[in-house]
Amino acid sequence: MTESRVANFGAGPSALPESVLTEAAQGLLNFNNTGIGIAEISHRSKEFGAYIKDFEEIIREQLDVPSTHSILFVQGGGTGQFSAVVLNLLARHRLLHPDLPYDQRIMDYVVTGSWSKAAADEARRLSAGKAMLNIAADARGHSADGKSFDNIPPHSAYKFSADPALIYYCENETVNGVQFAHEDGAPTAFPFHLLPKNTLLPLVADYSSSFMSRPIPRLADHAIVYAGAQKNVGPAGLTILIVRNDCIVDVDAAARLGAVPVPIGMAYAPYAKNDSMPNTPPVLAVYISGLVMKRNQELGGVAYYEAVNRRKQEKVYEVVKEGEAKGVLRGKVKEGSGSWMNIVFGVVGDGAEGRFLAGAEKKGMKGLKGHRSVGGIRVSLYNAVTEEQTDELVAYIKEFIAEEAAKPAAVPAVET
Ligand SMILES: Cc1ncc(COP(=O)(O)O)c(C=O)c1O
Structure with a gap:
């Protein structure tokens, strides 16, 4: 490892493989032998067009994305999608059911932490007077203190609507x-079996901090x-979407x-029609993410990462348990x-x-x-x-x- 680099355990933006960064530094000067750096080249060049196509193919192959779904690259981060999923799926629902009164146009939200809560808040804000929110489950009601997000609720807690917009x-x-x-049927797995049946479900999942870390259960059942990208895939600036084709709708007809x-930069259809380039994409972020994905593929893809990530987390949870037994650490999640x-x-x-x-x-461990x-x-x-960094x-x-x-025990011991 380069001498000055540390082990970065930060939550995001987060560590990237050093070999990718070295390669990307070359690409900044000369992208794929074009003589032009990646931050300078036109996104309409044939070289970048081919690159983004390959990147998309690697994701499709790695996650086994079915042909019913498109892969889109957009900007705006997870927060942008808090809004975009609501607007695009409300448009879809309007086209399917033009005449429903607003109190029968329901959006189901499962709230298990601060990000799903933020997404639900945004849905409420955007849909005022147009649709209703149903909190299908709220983990806080099942927590140790009644107010913390420390659990995935039991399956008995979920109340889904019959025909929600999302x-x-x-x-x-x-x-x-x-x-x-992610084991099907586990008590803390997502309760796919409780979802309404006989319909193409508008099921949306935020995978911002677990994408590519292991396979996605029931990917084909998701809308x-x-x-x-900024956790497991690449730098901030790129957002990756896997969208079932019936959710790519004419938002103007719905309006x-x-x-x-729907603001034009948030509508999915122009991205789907123009190979994710209705306007300028985040070229550098796409490039670095593409390098990460190529490396992943060489290492054995998402199956490889599932095995390594399983071992890494087992080791950390085990030592936390040891710390709990000795009264030094305290786990915060059930x-x-x-x-x-x-x-x-x-x-x-x-x-x-602080100590x-x-x-x-x-010891050079940050974040x-x-x-x-x-x-x-x-x-x-x-x-x-890496597993070595985790071991350290x-x-x-x-x-x-x-x-x-x-x-000697300080009395009384309180958690800081
Ligand atoms: C699970 C999850 N969803 C959404 C977001 C928001 O993403 P962004 O900062 O890209 O808007 C984050 C950010 O860390 C996240 O971890």
């Missing part, structure tokens, strides 16, 4: 460290899966029937609901969190401070965080536990 969930809650299990008008990508825990004792972070920093709304520590284990972190946590456990 059904929304966030697969991995980056801030809270809560993730749906839209989207992800900002004529009374749907909320068993079975813990994320593979973002592991959050508290450090018990006066000033202990933990300072000790990690000394471990938890989100301000949750506190404590957050370890993000995205694809580019685990060794450090073990050392820390031993040191803290040897101290």
Whole structure:
């Protein structure tokens, strides 16, 4: 590793493979032997056109995306999609059911953390007077203290509508460290079996912080899966969408029937018609993300990352348990609901969190401070965080536990 680089456990933007960065530095000067750098070349050039096509093909192959779905590259991040999914799917619903009164045009939201809550808030804001929100489940009602996002709710908690305009969930809650299990039928898996039947479901999943870290369960049953690139795939600026073709609709025809008008940069159809380039795409972010995906493919693709990521998270959860047993650490998420990508825990004792972070920093491990709304520590284990770096972190946590456990107990011990 380049001498000055550290182990980056940050939640995003986050670590990228060093070999990709070295290659990208070359591309900045000369993209694919064109003599023009990637940040300077026209997105209409045949070289960039071929590159973005290849990138799309790798994603399709890696995730086994069916031909019923298009892959789109847009800008605006996850937050842009909080709005875009609502506007495009309300337009679709209007075309399907032009005359429904607003209180029968329902959007189902599953709220398991701060990102799905933010998405639900945006849906409420955009749809005022045009549609109603149904919170199909809210994890806070099932938490230890009645107000924290520390769990995936039990299947008995979900109340889906009969024919909603959209059904929304966030697969991995980056801030809270809560993730749906991906084994079909697990008590904390997404309850696909409870969804309404006999219809092309408008099921939307935010995969921003788990995209490409393991396969997507029941991908073909989704209307839209989207992800900002800046965790597992590349730099910020690129958002990747997998959209079922019946959800790419004529938003102007829907607006004529009374749907909320869709800003042109947020409508899916122009992206689908123009190979994701109705306007200038984020060329540099597409390039670096493409390099990451090519490397992934050489390593064995999403199956390879699933195996490595499984081991990485097992090791960290195990050491957190050891710390809990010794009264030094405290897990913040219920068993079975813990994320593979973002592991959050508290450090018990006066000033202990500061000592933990300072000790990690000394060893060249950064980005471990938890989100301000949750506190404590957050370890993000995205694809580019290596198993060796994870092992070094685990060794450090073990050392820390031993040191803290040897101290005379401060009374009363409180979590910082
Ligand atoms: C799960 C999830 N959804 C949405 C967002 C918002 O993404 P952006 O910052 O790209 O708007 C984030 C950001 O970290 C996220 O982790």
